[in-house]
Amino acid sequence: MAAGGLAGLLPAQTQLEYALLDADTPQEKENLVYQYLKKMDSRERDLTVPELGRDLQWLNTEGPISLHKDLCGKVVVLDFFTYCCINCLHLLPDLHALEHQYSDKDGLIIVGVHSAKFPNEKVLDNIKSAVLRYNIVHPVVNDADATLWHELEVSCWPTLVILGPRGNMLFSLIGEGHREKLVLFTSITLKFYKERGQIKDNNVGIKLYRDSLPPSPLLFPGKVTVDNSGERLVIADTGHHRILVTQKNGQILHTIGGPNSGRRDGRFSEAAFNSPQGIAVKNNVIYVADTENHLIRKIDLELEMVTTVAGIGIQGVDKEGGAKGEEQPISSPWDVVFGNSISGTQEDDVLWIAMAGTHQVWALMLEGGKLPKGSDLKKGVCLRFAGSGNEENRNNAYPHKAGFAQPSGLSLASEEPWNCLFVADSESSTVRTISLKDGAVKHLVGGERDPLNLFAFGDVDGAGINAKLQHPLGVTWDKKRKLLYVADSYNHKVKVVDPKMKNCATLAGTGEASNIIGSSFSQSTFNEPGGLCVEENGRLMYVADTNNHQIKVLDLDTKILSMALPILNPEACDVPDNLPVQKDKITNLPKLPKSAPNVQLPSLTVAPGQTIQFLLKLTLPPDSKLNEEAPNSWFITAEDNTWLLQGQCLSGEIKDVSCQTIIPFQLPRSHLSAEAILAVKACLYYCSKGSSACMMKGISFSQPLQIASTNQGSLTQVELIHTFLTN
DSSP states (O other): TTTTGGGGHHHHHHHHHHHHEEEEEEEHHHHHHHHHHHHHOOOOSSOOOOOOOOEEEEEEEESSSOOOTTTTTEEEEEEEOOOTTTHHHHHHHHHHHHHHHGGGHHHHEEEEEOOOSSSSGGGHHHHHHHHHTTTTTTTTOOOOTTTHHTTTTSSSEEEEEEETTTTTTEEHHHHHHOHHHHHHHHHHHHHHHHHHHHOOOOOOOOOOOGGOOOOOSSSOOOOOEOTTTTSSSEEEGGGTTEEEEEETTTTEEEEESSSOOOOOOTTTTBBBOOSSEEEEEEEEEEEEEEEGEEEEEEETTTEEEEEEEEEESSSOOOSEEEEEEGGGGOEEEEEEEOOOOOOOTTTTTTEEEEEEEGGGEEEEESEEEOOTTOOOOTTTTEEEEEOSBBBBBBHHHHHHHHGGGEEEEEEESSTTTTEEEEEEEEEEEEEEEEEEETTTEEEEESSSSSSTTOOOOOBBBBGGGGGGGSSSEEEEEEETEEEEEEEGGGTOOOEEEETTEEEEEEEESSBBBBBOOOOSSSOOOOOSEEEEOTTTTTSSSEEGGGGTTTTEEEEHHHEEEEEOOOOOGGGGOSSHHHHHHHOOHHHHHHHOOTOEEEOOOEEEOOOOOOOEEEEEEOOOOTTEEEOOOOEEEEEEETTOOOOGGGTTOOOEEETTSSOEEEEEEESSSSSSSSSEEEEEEEEEEETTSSEEEEEEEEEEEEEEEEEOSOOOOOEEEEEEEEEEOOO
16 A cells, blocks of 8 residues: 555655756666666555545546556556646646647546645536636546545645556656656656556547537636726636627627637737736727736737737746846736836836736836836836745735735725725635835735635635635725725625725625526625626626626626626627618518517616617427527617617527527617617527428517616616417
């Protein structure tokens, strides 16, 4: 058995590590590893790994895997990880590279052993989301009780353990940054045991979870922000490796990058990102935390160009910085927000960066200026502002002596008496503040007083240290109410903090990871929300509900979660944004049969710029089914009021009548009359299950509008319900 766990490897592997330091050539290193393996293989007793419990849950496999039966004859790399951990994420490219080099036919298998830090990470569905989000394509076992972790006496995330073909432990690698050793150890181990005829080339039953999923307009959106006008949203569609710019009704204005990961500057159609997270927008410029490329990118909406302004495209280890942005290595930037230097003459002359990979907050100087407790800096310089680089929950009057633990969300409150950055410090489960007067780092809510305890998490409303959070990823400041909202990600909630009283309370979400759009905040649910923002006038909050693949819209005045934002492709729309309605486009819309009923709806009072969300729910006669090959569709008309249709999406597909179809409509800002009638129509083709007869049916809903002169900028929902009768 594995006597002493990993400690049994320590004496021999330590000798090898010292010998490798003195080796000059690759051949010398390979020989040293080969001799080490001869010694380990000739031991009287193998250091073996205990079998995994048969009742454990597996992902990316056809069923449970036995280490000693199914993986007999394979070199196995066990990756002990937890999906919240940035160091574990940094290791994934090394494992991807190894998988690209060797397959199970070559005798190599990687097995992720998920050993959770947070309670939320023990839930299989949440691990499934992480496996998809980070494109993990090897088997993963949910060791929720950390049984194997304790058996082997693993002590930190990530830890790699390399096994020989008998389940015999050969090497361990602790922490990140060991790619060269990982490749060296595995390649020589494969060679060593192939020479001895102990490697089998059989396939292991791998079945990727991602292959069973339907397509989705958004995939794990990490962050969302709204521009100052409140009319445009910018969404980090993280899983699709792209940035979307949409109208507030969800209609896409720009798609930048995606759907595959990459690293390319250039025009929107050729640019590429890798799991982008934080975004900051001002006028027609967007800055992006291109997380897994370790870059900060700049998007110019007028020129339709993407450029790199910080980072070199590989993970940096520098914890000081100070070089020109595009020459400065950085590590896993997770969020960005505009701010002001203390000596600059221009507004928004600093881009603050949550540098999750080095547990710091950095600054990119967009103009020349000075930071608190710093010297004058030139335009383009990128450097550390706060955080020592040690992963801890340490507050300090001197920003460089403070410690953060994977800061993942930033928001700015520039007005007095705050004048600070709010930081969602995910691994310490706290929200902290950084003064923009003197750089002092202070505690706001969550965590505990011991700066080295990163396990003080929970779900408790309260004040200061008595409040508990679980891995918060996002924060946003509400200027109107002087309140801070927190995406308390692993508690599946949005919380509200009064920074004056340090009170923290649940605003929305039940704590259950699900997807319910309730009539009130308290009934609605989320699934690991990663980011959020509030529009300038304080009315609407947008939440990136990451694992539900949605942007949810919360009305802060009425306390109603009004909808999940529909994402509408411009290709599916007949009218481009900001163009007049073309007559031929209207005539191309389907004609309803004369028998189609016309439902008169009650008059609706609306305001210029307001969004109406039509919820279309159609029911077919019994024993009928939708003909999915036919052009089932909805469309909008407005006879004598075509000005209403300017810039609108006029039609769309109806793919499934078992759930409601969401049809957004935003009134133009300028109106030509105080009264108008909008018609929402639907055309369906369905067949009787018992015969080959197929019918075309239609329905029209007439919505009278009374247009008020005041601009409310709110959302209204209108239900359109109809049941088709049997002929």
